Amino acid sequence: MLKHGILGLLNYADMNGYEILETFRHSLNHFWNAQKSQVYRELNSLEDSGYITGTWIEQEGKPDKKMYSITDDGRKELLDWLSEELKETARIPLLMKTFFLGERTVEENIEFFNRLKESYKVRYEGFVAADTSSKEYGDELQDGYRSMFWGFTISYGRRRARMIMEWCDECIAALRNGGSR
Amino acid sequence: MLKHGILGLLNYADMNGYEILETFRHSLNHFWNAQKSQVYRELNSLEDSGYITGTWIEQEGKPDKKMYSITDDGRKELLDWLSEELKETARIPLLMKTFFLGERTVEENIEFFNRLKESYKVRYEGFVAADTSSKEYGDELQDGYRSMFWGFTISYGRRRARMIMEWCDECIAALRNGGSR
């Protein structure tokens, strides 16, 4: 998965590990959190597979860096992944916790959903801001079609945040209402 | 995470590995997919930590089974986890793919979102059915308060499915509309 994310980015432009991490941080972070150690490991394994090639570049006043390019095999792998059936593995920590909240009091649980709602409200507002900088990102990519999909991921984030806020309201109302214990 | 899910179930009732897997399959499966191998491994590690205790039970006409009970330490660990700050790690495979769909044609991508919508429609309808059997589950637990949270997870699933269907509509409309390439 991360593997294909890296291939996708290198398909846009040559980058070193540091730049890949930066790109994750400012564009993909809301749906994928990449760890430094994992990115460097993945780059090695992609190079071993022949999907990318790396070249060391010397710099003045800065550490040397290793620039990576995607190969034809890598591009093929990327397209194969895109046309493959999407496999979604159910794994929602929030619901795992919710499922077992019956061990706590009504008050504690109302507090839980209040905090949760607050944290998604902050996120929601962040997404509204991100929407404006979408144009900025579009310029970066020099490609309206490509940047459209970036916009889709932001829209998903906004919808998801709104959905969770509404769900929190529902849970709080039910707790206030059916409050046994 | 799975660790705490198992502790949570054993807090409801003593179970063997097989029963834990069954419970995951019929109640938690929509938000957590537990692997057989992982559950057995986790049970061993929980026993090593002293959070659960296992006893072999001989059976006639059936294989022996190992019944697990939660210990006081285990119950403490469960409550600690519940009161701990929720950590959500962003990792949404659907969006990873969406982000890079710019390598494919408009037609292929419309098809992608159509299929996705269809699959969530099926899920959505499944959740509506699950809601009816909520009472069944409530009876099983003998506890209206506990079963309330099971209901919350179902409601989340329903809302999530609806949200994704609406998002698909938005993406399809945008593709039809701004269709370059």
Next chain:
DNA sequence: TTAATCATGTAACACGTTACATGATTGC
């Protein structure tokens, strides 16, 4: 002088997936 930026990683552990492996009983 202190923190941020640029730039690379390793080591150890935790968690998740896939395939393999066994075997009795019960119902169709």
Next chain:
DNA sequence: GCAATCATGTAACGTGTTACATGATTAA
């Protein structure tokens, strides 16, 4: 006779997390 149910796992690999480790340059 065949599939499903009950019941246990192991082995190998893949992915993700946390902590450790280094070091030059630049701007406040």
